[in-house]
Amino acid sequence: MTPITKRYEVSGDDFTHAGEASGKVKTLLKQIGYHPDAIRRIAIAMYEGEINMVIHANGGFANVDIYPDRVEILLEDTGPGIEDVDKAMEEGYSTAPDEVRALGFGAGMGLPNIKKYTDDMRIESAVGVGTKVYMTIKGQ
């Protein structure tokens, strides 16, 4: 079956819009009738990735493919890239600046949470080029 494909621009300029794309995907999945637990995992994982693009990479794009049995998400940005992906994946590792820490971000839990809530995730990143975060979440 051909997936339902959505592409959202995630703006890096206005922090207050962060989280909108994952919110829209959530609404679509409810309409399609995805299982609530899957919706929750998808929403959290995508939200974390979306926020990361805003905080660490000055925005990017979220590509979402919805299949009957799974959702595939690719978050791509042309930000600074991640030097040591394994380290970034560690719980508690964060380079978030102080101003966003004041809002409660920067616990270094985003990427570990994505890992936890997805069935598959992969990061491709090159310093100075950008970052791609692939994730797959099964439907049921």
Place this chain on the structure above:
Amino acid sequence: MEEFYHSVTLDEDKCKGCTNCIKRCPTQAIRVRDGKARIISERCIDCGECIRVCPHHAKRAIYDPLTKMDDYAYTIALPAPTLYGQFNNLSDIDYVLTGLLDMGFDSVFEVSKSAEIISDATRRLIRQGGLKMPVISTACPAMVRLIRVRFPDLCDNVLRLISPMQAAARQAKREAMARTGLKKEEIGVFFISPCPAKVTDVRSPIGMDESWVDGVLAISDIYPRLLEKMNKIVTPRPVAESGIIGVSWANSGGESSALIREQYLAADGVENVMAVLEQLEDARFGELDFIELNACPGGCVGGVLTVENPYVAKARIQKLRKYLPVSLNHIEQEDDMTELWWNCKLEYAGVMKLSDDLNEAMDMMAGIERIVKVLPDLDCGSCGAPSCRALAEDIVTQKARLNDCIFILREEASSAGIPVSFYGKEETGAKEET
């Protein structure tokens, strides 16, 4: 699925078919068809938002007339604490309660008494642990129904305790039966309500088989009569039996502060509540014990059946409670609590779902995506749907047609050779000639 009873209806004669209500409905439950607003029953949560915004007063709340009191041998008034905030210079709640007695009720039972019991029960439950955190309050029936239709993942977080109104009705009636020897049917319990949502909760309750409330009167409806009686009182009778905790339930934050815990959030106004629930679904809050939700701005003081501005009412209630004891009603025995429990879980009603069949829903969603691309993305509401996307949904579910969009219609007309001016410009053209 159970039937969706509603206490918000449309007055066809007054409806002009404008776009005010379709735009503001939090569950996108209203469409304008054939020039009149239509409420999609399974989506409506009776929040009263459309009543609030309709400039033509075409949305009406259903409640009982005062004459319903005549049907019973013995009547009990159940005032919501919001009622106390409706009067200027009120120094003592007993004036309101005595006024109700003078109106002809045989007795009064304050809902705030039961609110204190529910607060006590909630405190105990949270202390005991084992609940899915954060616990979401269920006192506002509109918010319970909102969660039921929109937030599947939060259905298990709701506090499964009956509302103060329901608890008060049962206790009041039982006490009256014992006192008078009358039968259950002979006693009429009348809730004096700030909103239509409570009417819905009486006619089709969630969490209990049957409500003990027999009639729901609107605060705005009884207000003039009550005020008249209150003005004649020389010495009020000492009937008030609740404290700060119970009375504060009228205001947003009242139920939460009664828990005497710090980690709570109180949201009021449907839009704010929706934003909070969205975030809650994404687990975006840290440690929180309790979430209080009220459909109305400011809490129940903002209900559509009240007479006073919510912020004025709030200030008055704050003043009134000043010299009250903290709480006068407590759970005497743990056993008493079992009766306060819901008899079921909150079942998600996926009314936003396009189809029960996932593959079919996927096809329909693909259809929506295709249609949305051809629509002008103006969300103007002229088609009768709240947004272009909503029209696309209506088209794939065969409730609307593509040329319900006036821009599409215009294109169709011009490509069919009908001049665009046919739709209005001709007249002005004619005028210019003369």
